[in-house]
Amino acid sequence: MANAIEAHGLRKRFGKATALDGLDLSVAAGEVHAFLGPNGAGKTTTIRILLGLLRKDGGDVSLLGGDPWRDATTLHRRLAYVPGDVTLWPSLTGGEIIDLLARLRDDSPAARQGELKRRQELIERFDLDPSKKARAYSKGNRQKVALIAALASDAELLVLDEPTSGLDPLMEAAFRDSVSAERRGGRTVLLSSHILSEAEALADRVTIIRSGRTVETGTLAELRHLTRTTVDAELDGPLSLDGLPGLHEVDAEGTRLRCEVDNAALNELLRRLTATGVRTLVSRPPTLEELFLRQYSDQSHDSERDRVTPAP
C-alpha cells in the first residue's frame, strides 16, 4: 500500500528565516509515526504544509495520494487534526465544538452516526464536561476537546501535534490507550512530540528532525542499532580497560564500572568483564531520550563549528 505521507526535500522560508531546509518524511499507511525534534525544529511548519495551511517553497509532498495544497478540501475529509496549542471559540461549549468539528470535516449521515457513538464513550474516558463554555476550560481541557473530536471521527489519518502537552498523567494514559486502539484499528497516526517516552511507547517508526532537516529516520530498533548500550557492573576485582575500543563516559572506581559502549564493541567488553568475574550486571538499551540528546548535542557541536569557520 502507498505511503500515507511522503515528503522529499521540503523547503519553507518565512522572510529571511529558513524553517524547513530539505526535510524528508515518509509515513506508511497503518503505522504510528513519531515526529520528533526540539522546539523550533520545524515540526509544526511541516504539519501545516501537510494540512494545506502553508504553501511549500520547494520539494515534493503528497498526502493520502493527493497534493495537500491543491486538494486540501477533499483530503481533509479523510484526516483529523489536533493542534499543539488548542484555541476554541470562547462562547461555544465543548460539546458543541466537538460536534461542529466533526460536521465541518464530514457532514454525511453515515459519518455522523459513527461519530455519535464514539463521542460519548470518549467524553467519559477523558472525563470532560461538555456543557461548559470553552472560555472556562483549562489548557488540558481544551486539548481534550480537540482530541475527542479527532478520535471520534472515522478519519483514516490522525495528525496530532504535541497532543498531550496539557494533559495530566492520568489523561496521558487514556490518550495512549486510545492511540494504541487506533493503531489496532488500522488508522495512520502522525504524532509530533518532544515527549520521547510517549513516542517510545506508541510509535512504530520515528523521524527525528533538527533545524528543518531530517537527521534520523527508522524503527526504534534500527535507531538503537546505531547507538550505544549503557553498562553498570560490580566485579570481583579491578579491571583493565586498556586498548578496548568503543567506550564512552567511563566511570571506573575500584570494583565498580559504569560506561557506555558502542554496540559493535559490546562483545569484547563482556569478554573482559567475565574474565574478571561479574557480581552484578545491568545493561540496557538507550532510551529515546538519550538517543535524542546525543543527536541533538552532536548536531549543535557541528553547527558551532560551521559558525566559526565561514566567518569573514
Added chain:
Amino acid sequence: MTTAMAERAPKLPVPKITGAFEGGPLTGAGALAKLALRRDRIMLPAWVYVVVIGVASNAYTFAKLYETASSRASLVASGESNPALLFLYGRLNGNSVGALTAWRYGVWGALFASLMSIFLVIRHTRGDEETGRLELIGSARVGRQAPLASAIAVAALANVVLTVLLGIVLPFLGLPAAGSLALALAIGTCGLAFAGVSAVAAQLTAGARPARGLALGALGVAFLARAVGDAAGASGPGWLTWVLPLGWTETLRPFGGERWWVLALPLALFVACVWLSFALAAGRDHGAGLFHDRPGRPAASEALRGPFTLAGRLQWPALAGWAAGYAVLFAVCGAAAKGINQLVGTSGGLTKEFTRIGGQAEILNAYLATLMLLAGLAAAAYGVSAVLRLHSEETSGRADPVLVGSVGRARWGMSHLVIALAGAAILLAVAGIATGLGYGLAAGGAGTETARMLGAGLAQLPATAVLIGVAALAFGAVPDGSVAVAWTAVGLAVLLAVFGPMLQLSHWVLDVSPFTDVPKLPLSGGVWGGRPPGPAAPGGTLAPVPLVWLGVVALALCAAGLAALRRRDIG
C-alpha cells in the same frame, strides 16, 4: 559609541516607592504602566497625533477660509439654523474664528479622544485578562489592582499630553489663549471621562469584545444625547446636551464666554468611575465578569453544522447589539426632526437663510440625509469589524480547525464576509425604518415616511460595501496590515464626509470616499455636503448609476480579497 558606554555604566539603583505601591494592591503598577507605554509606543502617539493635528490643521484651514466676519456670516447663520449641522457639530457660541473652530472640532475631537481611551483601557485590562497575559503578570510581584491602575494611569497620561499639546498649538494659530485652553481641556477631560467609563465596562463582562461594546455604546449614547439636545430646537429637550460628557464640550463654551466650572463634570465622572471600577475589581475573581457563564448545550444543535452557521453564531451578538442601538438612535433622531418645523419662522434673518438654502422641506430633507450618511458610515464601521473577525480568527488559531475540516478557504472567507454585508444591510434598513417611524409618528405620515427613509437608508449600502470590500481585500492580500488598512479607510471616509465639504476640498479629494458619490436621500438640494463650491446639486432626480458602480466595485474588491486568501499562507 554612546550605547557601548551606556552598557558599561553601572545600573542606577531603582528608587523604592512606598505606601500602596509597595506590597499593597498597587505593587508593580509603575512597571506595568511602562510596559503598556512600551507596547503602545506606536499606537498611542498616533492617536494623540491624529487628534491634535486633526483639530489644529483644520482650525488653521478654517481661519484661512473664513478670514473676514462677512465670510463667516452665512456659515454662522446656517450653523445656528440648520438642524443637520446642529445635530452633527453642536451649538455655536459666537461668530469668532475660535468659536467656529470649537463648534466644528470640539465634539469630534472629544469623540476621538474618547475612542482612544476606550481602546487603550480595554486592551490593557480585560483584553489582557482574556488572553491570559494578566495571569502571567499577576503571578509576579504585582498587586491585584495594579493592572487596572496602570491602564487608567496610561490613559490619563495620554489625555494630559493631548490637552497640553492642543493648549500650546491652538494659540500659535492666532486663537485666544483662554478659549484654546478651554477647548483643549474640553477634549482632554472628555477622553479622561471615557477612560473611567471603560474601566468600569472592563469589570462587567468576561470578554474584551463585549466590554469594548459596552464602552462604545456609552459613547454612542453620549453623542446621541447631545446631538438630539442640540438639533431639537428651542422647544425640544435641550437639556440633553447637559447630561453626558460629549455635550459638556459645548456647554463649557470655549471662545464664547468660558464656563470653567463645567470642567468639574467630566472630572467628577472620571473619579466616580475609577472608584467604582476599583470596587468592582476588588470584589470579583480573576477572569470573571459580573455575571457567571451558565452551562450551555452539551451537544451542538442541528443548525450548527458549517462555516456559515458558525460565523453567524459568532457574530450574531454583536450584530444584535448594533441593530438595537441603531433602532433606538435613529428613532429618536427621526422624532427630533419634528422640531425643525418650530425652528422656521422664529426670526426674520433665519427665515431668509432658510429660503436661500431651499426652504423648510429642503432643510428637513438635508437633516434626514445627514442621518442616513451617518448610518452609512457607522454601518461601514460595523462591516469592517465583522470582516476583520476573519483576521482575529486566523491569528488566534481558530481558523485552523475550520480550514482543516473540508471547508475551502473561499467558503470560510465568505462565511464572515456575508455576515458583514448582510449585517450592514440590516443596520441600514433598521436606520431607515426607525428614522421614518420616529419622524412619521411624531409629525404624521408614518407609512410614507418609513417607506421613503427605508429607500434612503439602503441607498448607502453600496458605499458601505465598498469599505467592507477594502477590508476583505486587505485581509486577503496583506493580513498583517489589514486592521490598519481597513480602519484607515473608514477613518478617511468619515473625515471626508464630515469635514470635507466645509473645507472646500476639490472633488478629486472628496471622490476618494465612496460616500461622496451617494446621492443625498431623501432628495434635497445639497444644503449640507454635496460638492462645493458649485451650484446646489440638482434636486429632484435620482441617478442610480453611481450606486451600481459602487456595487460593482464592492463586489470586485470582495472577490479579489477571497482570491488572494486562497493563495497565501494561513496563520
